[in-house]
Amino acid sequence: MKKPVFLVTGNDLAPAALALLRDYEVVYAGKAPTEDDIVALCRRHDPVAVIVRYGKVGAAAMDAAPALKVISKHGSGTDTIDKPAAAARGVQVVAASGANAAAVAEHAMALLLACAKSVVALDGRMRGGHWDKSTHKSVELEGRTVGLIGLGAIGQRFARIADAMGMRVLGHDPYAKEVPAHVERADLETIWRESDAISLHCPLTADNAKLLNAQTLSACRKGVIIVNTARGGLVDEPALLEAVRGGQVHSAGLDSFAVEPMTAQHPFLDEPRIILSPHVGGVTADAYVKMGVGAAQNALAVLNR
Template sequence: MRGVFLDALTMKLEELDTTALKSCLEQWEFFQTTAPEQVAERIAGADVVITNKVVLERALIESADNLKLICVCATGTNNIDLEAAAERNIPVRNVQGYAGASVPQHALALILALATRLHQYDRDVKEGRWSASPVFCMLDYPVMELAGKNLGIIGYGDLGRRTAELGRALGMHVLVAESFSGEKKPGRIPMNQLLAEADVISLHCPLSPQTDKLVNREFLAAMKPGALLVNTARGGLVDEPALADALRSGHLGGAGLDVLSVEPPPADHPLLDADIPNLIITPHSAWISRESRQRLLNGVVANIKDVMATH
């Protein structure tokens, strides 16, 4: 049995215990990155293909004669032609739950940094403004005390629930938006009520036709003036030019993003302008703790062993 990992650089495998992975098949090839024009050659003859973000479209799946399993080294499977795989009876396995500690931690870090203006005060100190201050402290940016404030959660799966728990630990009141399925669930409130009352909104919903650009101009205008927005879910949830305008206008108090609609972003991305106030962008790094990546890799190994046991 031969396995191929198409974009191992996304996992930084040298930091992880790969013993179980390497021993579950007789032969492995690890490619740090794989360009679209390299995929067909690299998966030819492979029994198992692991991909994080490399796209496996219909023609590629149909050309891989030996393929018995596609492992997605992530939760999302949108980069795989699932219909083509199903037609050839090739299982597509993802991994869920691996970032249950890491992502909520990152969401909380963004909330805390925005509320305390940590990044702006740190920058000013390093640029010499504190040294030049006539008094012992700096009070240039307003700080939001989170205790007693409302934390709005949109998307109340595992990550949303865990982020809510962290908010409650800070003394915040948690508001949960109604489910996008339309199912009435106890304790949920309508979206318009959440937008009007939340001091901080954290996004944890999947990207779907229903949630694409959920955070549009109307959504932002309905938010409580001065509120903070955090997105550790999917970049496509946010209308990015609209967010830039809401921050520049001062209607929004700040935003923290770990995801953008295009990753890596082009240099002229609308949210990379230096004049946007109180905006923190991290490079899709909420999930990358070593512990999280090890759980993800362990999940991939479990998927391989499960499927290979039937062959």
């Protein structure tokens, strides 16, 4: 008898996750599947579950898989899944929330430190034969204020790191019921006005698209550092570039972008005060296992009800 199918929108899954799916056939969509690729595979295999790593899963894919019961995110962000379409079809959407929290929080702090300490610029200068000890001044983070937008598992872990470094932590999240004692709740206007650095840790929604734009960036302290390890759509990219070049923003550390992969002609590539990484904040060997196991367990929990 043919096993029911799990479709993975990627080219692999952690062995520990695969062990949980031994009663299912696992089909991979490849390294960078398009929506059409995913629809075709759904039509061919009629999966009972989809584990989403890359690409988008929309209504067409769901309609191509009448056996589909659950869509499980390999990670926490579900903005690449059409949740209203899933709800209308009785398909449950679940996420491995918190599985990559440590990885993303560490990466966000790495980007903040790289900006504050001019790590990339100084490395380039030294490789060019320069020794800037007598002229360079970095930004000291102790005693500075960092504003966090989003206080989920990632935001709260970042807050712990910042607090341990002696930073004042402001946090904005209308959905957070409990906030640690070292985080001061703040509205967005206070975040803009009082933060020396701002780090984004919220999901992308229709309401917060381009949250950081020309208006909000102009309301920030001059010389603010911007860090985004969440979703690229939270930032108006031309406005950020202008704010960096104009000096309103000291520097930015970005791990996510409006269009991914980033195009070869993107203007960020020519701005040395914007530090870039290819959406790898949650990509560590440990997080890969935790996200895979979490995604598999969450899907099986729905199927086994």
